Amino acid sequence: MAESTVHQSRSRDLDKLLLRPGNLVAPTFEPGAQLRDDLQEYAKILVVGAGGLGCELLKDLALSGFKNLEVIDMDRIEVTNLNRQFLFRLEDVGKPKAEVAARRVMERVSGVNIVPHFCRIEDKDIDFYRDFIIIVLGLDSVEARSYINAVACGFLEYDSDDKPIEETVKPMVDGGTEGFKGHARVIIPGSTPCFECTIWLFPPQVKFPLCTLAETPRTAAHCIEYAHLIKWDEVHSGKTFDPDDPEHMKWVYTEAVKRAELFGIQGVTYSLTQGVVKNIIPAIASTNAIVSAACTLETLKLVSGCSKTLSNYLTYNGVEGLHIKVTEFVKDKDCLVCGPGVLLELDTSVTLQKFIDMLEEHPKLLLSKASVRHQATNLYMQAPQVLEEMTRSNLNLPLFELMGKVPRDIVHVTGTTSRDDKKASCLRKLCLVFKGADAVTDQDMAVGA
Amino acid sequence: MAEPKTKYDRQLRIWGEQGQTALEKASICLLNCGPTGSETLKNLVLGGVGSITVIDGSKVELGDLGNNFMVDESCVGQSKAKCVCTFLQELNDAVKAKFIEEYPEALVDSNPSFFSQFTLVVATQLAEDSMMKLDKICREANVLLIFARSYGLTGFVRNSVKEHAVIESKPDHFLDDLRLNNPWSELKRFAESIDLKVPDPVAHKHTPYVVILVKMAEEWAKAHGGTLPSTRDEKKEFKELLKAGMVAMDEDNYKEAIEASFKVFAPRGISSDLLQIIHDSCSEVDSNSSDFWVMVAALKEFIVNEGGGEAPLEGSIPDMTSSTELYVNLQKIYLAKSEADFLVLQQRVKSILKRIGRDPDSISKAMIKSFCKNARKLKVCRYRLIEDEFSNPAVSELQKYLSDEEYSVAMGFYILLRAVDRFAANYNSFPGQFEGELDEDISRLKTAVVGLLNDLGCNGSTVTEDLINEMCRFGASELHAVAAFIGGIASQEVIKLITKQFVPMVGTFIFNGIDQKSQLLTL
Numbered sequence: 001m002a003e004s005t006v007h008q009s010r011s012r013d014l015d016k017l018l019l020r021p022g023n024l025v026a027p028t029f030e031p032g033a034q035l036r037d038d039l040q041e042y043a044k045i046l047v048v049g050a051g052g053l054g055c056e057l058l059k060d061l062a063l064s065g066f067k068n069l070e071v072i073d074m075d076r077i078e079v080t081n082l083n084r085q086f087l088f089r090l091e092d093v094g095k096p097k098a099e100v101a102a103r104r105v106m107e108r109v110s111g112v113n114i115v116p117h118f119c120r121i122e123d124k125d126i127d128f129y130r131d132f133i134i135i136v137l138g139l140d141s142v143e144a145r146s147y148i149n150a151v152a153c154g155f156l157e158y159d160s161d162d163k164p165i166e167e168t169v170k171p172m173v174d175g176g177t178e179g180f181k182g183h184a185r186v187i188i189p190g191s192t193p194c195f196e197c198t199i200w201l202f203p204p205q206v207k208f209p210l211c212t213l214a215e216t217p218r219t220a221a222h223c224i225e226y227a228h229l230i231k232w233d234e235v236h237s238g239k240t241f242d243p244d245d246p247e248h249m250k251w252v253y254t255e256a257v258k259r260a261e262l263f264g265i266q267g268v269t270y271s272l273t274q275g276v277v278k279n280i281i282p283a284i285a286s287t288n289a290i291v292s293a294a295c296t297l298e299t300l301k302l303v304s305g306c307s308k309t310l311s312n313y314l315t316y317n318g319v320e321g322l323h324i325k326v327t328e329f330v331k332d333k334d335c336l337v338c339g340p341g342v343l344l345e346l347d348t349s350v351t352l353q354k355f356i357d358m359l360e361e362h363p364k365l366l367l368s369k370a371s372v373r374h375q376a377t378n379l380y381m382q383a384p385q386v387l388e389e390m391t392r393s394n395l396n397l398p399l400f401e402l403m404g405k406v407p408r409d410i411v412h413v414t415g416t417t418s419r420d421d422k423k424a425s426c427l428r429k430l431c432l433v434f435k436g437a438d439a440v441t442d443q444d445m446a447v448g449a
Numbered sequence: 450m451a452e453p454k455t456k457y458d459r460q461l462r463i464w465g466e467q468g469q470t471a472l473e474k475a476s477i478c479l480l481n482c483g484p485t486g487s488e489t490l491k492n493l494v495l496g497g498v499g500s501i502t503v504i505d506g507s508k509v510e511l512g513d514l515g516n517n518f519m520v521d522e523s524c525v526g527q528s529k530a531k532c533v534c535t536f537l538q539e540l541n542d543a544v545k546a547k548f549i550e551e552y553p554e555a556l557v558d559s560n561p562s563f564f565s566q567f568t569l570v571v572a573t574q575l576a577e578d579s580m581m582k583l584d585k586i587c588r589e590a591n592v593l594l595i596f597a598r599s600y601g602l603t604g605f606v607r608n609s610v611k612e613h614a615v616i617e618s619k620p621d622h623f624l625d626d627l628r629l630n631n632p633w634s635e636l637k638r639f640a641e642s643i644d645l646k647v648p649d650p651v652a653h654k655h656t657p658y659v660v661i662l663v664k665m666a667e668e669w670a671k672a673h674g675g676t677l678p679s680t681r682d683e684k685k686e687f688k689e690l691l692k693a694g695m696v697a698m699d700e701d702n703y704k705e706a707i708e709a710s711f712k713v714f715a716p717r718g719i720s721s722d723l724l725q726i727i728h729d730s731c732s733e734v735d736s737n738s739s740d741f742w743v744m745v746a747a748l749k750e751f752i753v754n755e756g757g758g759e760a761p762l763e764g765s766i767p768d769m770t771s772s773t774e775l776y777v778n779l780q781k782i783y784l785a786k787s788e789a790d791f792l793v794l795q796q797r798v799k800s801i802l803k804r805i806g807r808d809p810d811s812i813s814k815a816m817i818k819s820f821c822k823n824a825r826k827l828k829v830c831r832y833r834l835i836e837d838e839f840s841n842p843a844v845s846e847l848q849k850y851l852s853d854e855e856y857s858v859a860m861g862f863y864i865l866l867r868a869v870d871r872f873a874a875n876y877n878s879f880p881g882q883f884e885g886e887l888d889e890d891i892s893r894l895k896t897a898v899v900g901l902l903n904d905l906g907c908n909g910s911t912v913t914e915d916l917i918n919e920m921c922r923f924g925a926s927e928l929h930a931v932a933a934f935i936g937g938i939a940s941q942e943v944i945k946l947i948t949k950q951f952v953p954m955v956g957t958f959i960f961n962g963i964d965q966k967s968q969l970l971t972l
Contacts, residue, residue, distance in 0.1 A: 012512030013926035016601065016881070020922045023915040024963050056933070059518050063484075063929035082456040083495055086540055090456075108521050109514075179463050180941065180951065184965075216655060218776040219768050263773045275462060282462040285492040286944065289937030296930040297602075297962055307602055310965040318941045319621050322954035324967045 011036060014065050017306050026305030035304055036065060040111075043303050044068040046132040048121060048148055050097040051075065052283050053138025053175050055087045056292030058101055061136070062109040064300045069105075070132070072117040072124070073098040084285040122425050126151055126373075126412075129170070134299055137174040138292065140281060142202045143424045145174060149187065149195035150427035153338040154412055156189045162340050164190025173298050175291040179282045180318040184294035184310070186302065192312040193331040194338035204419075205279065220260060220267035224276045227255035243278045252277060290316055336364060341410055341431035348400040348434045352380055355399050359413060365428060370415035374403050379411070400434050407437035460496055468948035469497065473543075475568040475947045476500040480553035480583075482533040483927050485599045486573040487519040488936030493943055494537050500545035501537065502567070505530040506552030516929040554579045557586065565590035569943060573597045574927070577839065577870040584609050584835040593946050596835070597939040599932040600869070601923020602962030603862040606938045608832055608946065608953050612731075614741040615828040616820050617950045623826060626763035629662045629712040630677060639782050640664045643775070645694060653696055657771035657779055658706035665691060665706075666713045678714055687713070702770040718758040719825070726827055727752065736805045740812045743805070744820045745827070747797035751790070760824040761790035791821045830955050838957075839867070842972040844906045850970060851910045859959040859968035861912040865920045866959075868897040881924035891921045919963070931962055 011018075018036045022029070045066055047057045050073035061069055075097050077088045087104040088097070098116035106114055117124070121144060129135065129151050139145050149172065157168040172187040174195065187194050212218075213226040232241050232252065242248050253273040260268045274280060294314060301307045310326065317323040336342055342364060346355065352372065359367040372379040379394050379402050381387035394402055403409055410431055417426045454461065454469075461469055475498050479486045482505045490501055509524040509532055517533070524532040534548035549556075553572070556563060557579050564570055564586055572583055572594065580596055587594040587609065594609040628636065640663040647653050666677055669687060678687040688707050695703045719727075726732070727749040731742045738746075752760060764787025766780060795817050799809040820827075850860035872894055873879050880890040898912050938958060945953045956971035 009511035010515040012510075013516045013928055016922060016924040016926040017928065020881075020887070020924075022922050023918045060930050060933055063516055063518060079455045080458045083458075083460050083497070086491060086495055089539075108518060110522055216771065216773050216776075218771060218773055264777045265773075271458070271462070274458075280459070280462065283459045284463060284941075284944075285495040286937045286941040289488060289492055289933050289940070293930045293934035293937060294965060297934070298965075300930065307962065308964045314965050317621075318938075318945075318951070318954075320618065320952040322938070322958055322969055324965070326964070326966050 011065065018065065018304060022306070025307055026301070026309070029305035031306075039065045039304060040067040042068075043133050044070070044131060045299065046129065046135045047071045047138060048135060048144070049073055049138035049140075050101040050116075051081065051138060051140065052084045052285075052288040053177065053292050053295075054097070055085045055101055056288050057136055057138050057175075057296060058087070058105045058114060059109075060292055060296035061299065062105050062112040062114070064296055065304075066299075067112050069102075069112065070115040070117065071098045071102055072119065072121060073101075074118065074120045084283055084288055086285065121147055126154065126427075130155060132170070134302060135170065135172045136295055136299055137172060138295075139174075140176070142199075143419070143422070145195050146199075146419075147425055147427070148172065150337050152187075153189045153194050153196075154427055154429055156338060156429075157410070158190070158340045171302055173295045173302070175295040177283060177287040177291050179284065180287055182287045182291040182316045183314060184291050184298065184316075185313040186298050186310050187312070189338045191331070193329045194335060196337040197332040197335045198313075198329050217259065217263055217265060220256070220265060220269075220272055221276045223259040223263070223265055223268055224252065224256040224273050226259055227252045228277050231255050231259075249274060249277065287316070287318070336428060341429040343431045343433065345433050345435055346399065348398060348437060350399055351396055352399050352402060353395040356380065356395075359415065365417070367413060367415040367417050367426065367428060370413045373412045373414075374409065379403075382415075399432070400437070403432070405437070406434075408433045457497060464944070464948045464950050468944075468950050471948045472944070473497055473499050476502070476566065477943065478502045478504065478564065478567040478570045480504050480556075480570065480572040481574045482517075482519070482529055483513070483574055483599075484517045484929050484932035485597055485604070485927060485936050485939075486571065487517055487533050487537070488933045489571050489573065489597060489939040489943070490533075490537055491519070491540065492937060492940035494540045494544050494546070496944065497541060497543055498947075499568075500547065501534075503530045503534045503537070503546070503548040504551060504553050504556060505533070505548075506550060506555070516927055516932065518929070553583075557582050561586045562590075564592055567592055569593035569595065569947060571595050571597060571939060571943065573939075574599070576873065577867060578874070581834075581836045581839065588834060593943075595939050595942055595946075597935050598866065599927050599935045599960075600866060601920065601926050601928065602931060602960075603866065603920075603923070604931055604935045604960040604962075605863070605866060606935060606942065606954075606958040606960075607835070608830075608942055608955075609835060610830075610832055610946065613830040613832075613946060613949075613953060614739070615830070615949060615952055616741070616823050618823065618826045618828045618952050619950055620826060620952075624712070624715075625765075625767050626825065627659060627712055627766065628759070628762065629659065629666065629709070630715050631717045631757075631759060632663050632666075633786060635782055635786065636663060637667065639778070640667070650696060652772070654700040654702055655770065655772040655775065656702055657769050657775050658702050658709055659766065659769065659779060660775070661691070661694065661702065661706040662709065662713055665694070684710070684714055705769055719752060719760055723760065723825060723827065726829055729829065734801060734805055736807060738805065740816065743801055743807075743812065744794075744798055744817065746801050747794050748820075748824055750797050750801075751794050755790070755793045761794055761821040762787040763822055763825065764788070765822075787821065791818055794821055828952050830953055832955065838972055842905055846970075846972055847905060847907055848910060851907065855966070856968055856970070857913075858916065858961050858963065858966065859970060861916045862920075862959050862961060863957065863970055863972075864898060864901060864912050865894075865916065868894060868901050869920065869925070871897045871901060879925035881921035883924075887921055891918055894921055931960065934962075935960060 019031055021031050043066055047054055050071050077092045077095055077097055079093055087101045092100050096118035098118050102114035102116040106112055135152055152170040152172050155168050155170045157165045159165050169189055175184045208225055213222055217223050253270050256268045298310050301309050311328050313327045313329050315325050356370045359365050359370045369382050371381045378391055380391045412429055414427045416423050477498050479490050482503050507529050509520050509527055509529045513520050519533040519536040528550040530548035530550050534546050538546040570587055596607045598604050640660045643660050645664055678684045688710055691707050732745045732749055734743050734746045764784050766783050798812055798817055802809045850856040869879050880894040881887055895917055902910050942953050945951045954969055956969045958969050961967045
């Protein structure tokens with residue numbers, strides 16, 4: 001008895017929202033103690049990133065009725081994190097973010113369980129991500145967002161009418177900040193645009209032309225990038241530049257100062273050198289708090305139905321006054337990532353090796369070093385070595401046979417592709433149709449086209 | 450490279466050493482340390498404010514453990530102010546953290562002079578009556594004040610200060626100050642010294658677009674009785690002339706010139722925003738005027754006299770395709786002009802100070818310099834007293850908001866947030882705060898809403914039933930995620946007010962947690 005009083009009392013405020021019926025709620029909303037208990041018991045949520053947003057997200061989710069959380073982050077704590085990543089202290093510097101963040105929240109909020117994963121997001125099996133009801137992203141890189149988005153969209157299956165199958169939908173909530181500005185968005189693969197549908201929202205970083213750096217420098221940044229990208233290699237043949245090594249950074253700074261003096265250019269400072277070389281994005285606690293809170297609220301609403309949801313992209317700008325805007329972006333129906341899959345027509349004789357070669361040349365895919373998976377079977381894996389050896393013999397077999405002679409099915413391929421001249425891991429869903437496999441295929445094709 | 454500042458590196462890149470110093474000098478008072486207040490202070494303690502004083506008279510209950518990260522099980526039964534203060538201190542030992550176990554409402558009534566020791570007061574979860582009293586106290590004592598409240602899926606943030614003048618407004622996108630539509634003689638002479646038809650292709654494609662445009666505009670003016678292109682056809686023709694100047698397809702400087710040609714067509718003189726500031730009645734200065742308005746008075750004189758209708762030149766130029774030499778020379782020309790403008794303005798400041806009986810050197814050179822550099826971007830924010838807004842709102846705005854689909858939910862929440870305080874004043878609890886009386890509370894709240902709308906002069910306007918029902922469902926709950934959002938906004942406003950950088954919001958921010966279509970209402 002005492003236990004249940006304590007329990008009720010602890011969720012005093014949240015109970016109002018979860019136990020009472022409402023008028024402006026999702027159609028799926030079923031208020032009651034059961035809903036509250038189910039959230040605690042069954043809703044498993046993954047937070048990707050344990051940095052500025054991740055710390056806030058873990059705290060917010062732990063205090064929004066969720067008790068099963070996991071967090072993944074490959075980074076270690078740095079001194080410059082401490083102005084906003086409030087779960088970390090000076091003595092934590094050097095420790096894995098995910099582990100410290102998880103421990104601090106569990107110490108403070110009793111009953112919450114957080115499993116930390118100190119690794120790269122690509123190190124996890126795809127199936128690791130399948131386990132979560134929602135994936136919440138607190139990241140600062142386009143590549144990482146793109147990867148998780150592809151993983152989550154990869155689970156999505158369409159029925160014969162090209163409608164998304166409910167049970168395969170893995171929603172994501174994504175946040176991002178820069179200075180006084182930020183965004184929060186809800187991604188429901190198959191219904192709302194996925195990260196890739198609106199990739200234009202993240203324009204590639206502008207790089208200085210090498211000839212400007214080498215011949216006509218005009219700004220302090222030009223001098224810094226000259227030292228970093230040209231002079232370093234000239235002087236340190238073979239030694240790679242490490243932005244986290246203070247000696248390296250000081251060398252670049254000194255060289256940049258020399259160059260600036262030579263050309264009569266003002267403004268090279270150590271701080272600017274770090275900023276340019278590491279592409280530092282300024283970050284403060286308040287914006288992270290705002291964006292994470294919006295993401296958490298949307299997560300709670302998606303899982304419980306206790307209110308309407310954000311549809312589907314919120315921007316915040318506090319530079320001049322306060323501007324909050326909600327935009328309803330539309331899905332790209334031909335999206336390579338969240339659509340029904342890139343349709344590839346193949347002869348039944350095409351071998352797996354030939355297929356992998358085709359991916360590299362396919363104009364929409366340009367995917368090299370592909371690993372191929374069909375349902376739960378790895379047809380070919382580039383790594384680790386054991387798996388490569390185990391699957392290598394498949395390369396010379398016809399793909400049609402490896403896939404159990406079905407006339408049409410989905411395969412998932414992972415590999416690398418280049419975006420803005422940078423190599424990135426990528427995951428694609430392909431819809432393969434084997435020519436002449438049987439008559440039904442032709443009809444399917446007609447519908448698909 | 451100062452080591453102790455390393456932890457602030459990511460924010461120093463936003464507000465600089467000066468902004469940081471202002472934060473480190475500030476003393477902040479928090480009223481009520483539920484999640485809204487705790488989260489506001491958390492963001493400020495991390496950023497390194499000078500001191501915090503937490504004021505709350507309540508004890509920690511079990512329910513607080515479910516929405517406030519700054520308390521834990523060991524705190525139950527203890528002073529909430531003390532517990533929150535202890536946990537906040539953990540975040541940054543450079544901050545002086547104090548607490549007072551007392552109800553803010555009582556403090557407002559019993560000891561109004563208490564608040565004058567602070568730079569800024571953040572008042573959270575206060576009812577209307579105390580808000581109005583505190584507002585007057587802080588206004589009189591010249592203490593910055595921010596109200597913040599979380600209530601179910603809604604809430605608000607409202608700044609209150611008589612006047613907040615910003616020099617460093619640091620807008621995101623602001624047109625650079627190149628004067629291509631009104632070049633001064635040194636710039637013209639520099640442009641004249643450069644031959645656009647230089648035969649060397651490398652030199653040709655490294656002539657900065659500023660030079661190209663100044664020369665082409667000069668040429669155009671000569672052929673057109675001294676006027677610059679103004680009609681669509683003229684602008685098109687001007688761009689064609691620029692295109693004709695290219696000798697190769699890859700000349701980025703000419704592409705930049707065509708793209709920037711609108712800077713030649715732009716009207717001369719100052720913006721309407723700046724015009725409004727120099728014509729503000731405060732620019733008629735006397736011995737009580739602030740430094741800001743003294744400088745505005747000097748600026749007004751400058752624009753009319755030496756400026757020839759323009760503000761002092763900003764003095765910096767954006768990066769552009771150019772040889773190093775020409776770019777650096779161009780930089781020097783802009784810098785020299787801005788330095789000359791600064792000296793004139795400084796002289797005017799001094800004589801104004803003398804005229805109003807103040808020490809002519811009482812405004813620092815650095816301050817005047819910053820003022821000159823930012824003259825085109827000055828901002829003045831003014832806030833009504835809460836009592837004025839509550840008793841005498843801009844009815845036309847109010848009605849507009851109520852009937853505008855984009856604003857009606859936010860406006861509904863604004864009315865409801867006030868109506869629940871009336872409700873509480875009558876019934877000693879908030880609507881839906883306790884189980885069992887929901888239906889009755891809904892109709893009582895409806896009555897309160899109608900009464901309030903009548904008092905505001907909006908007879909006939911309504912708030913939807915759905916929204917009234919939702920407000921009762923919320924039952925005065927303080928949800929952590931909503932509190933973190935509201936607290937985040939409040940702390941960001943604190944930073945803007947204290948650093949005097951960027952532009953604080955003007956109006957009442959209403960959070961709409963239903964579909965996130967929050968709005969800023971000016972009433």
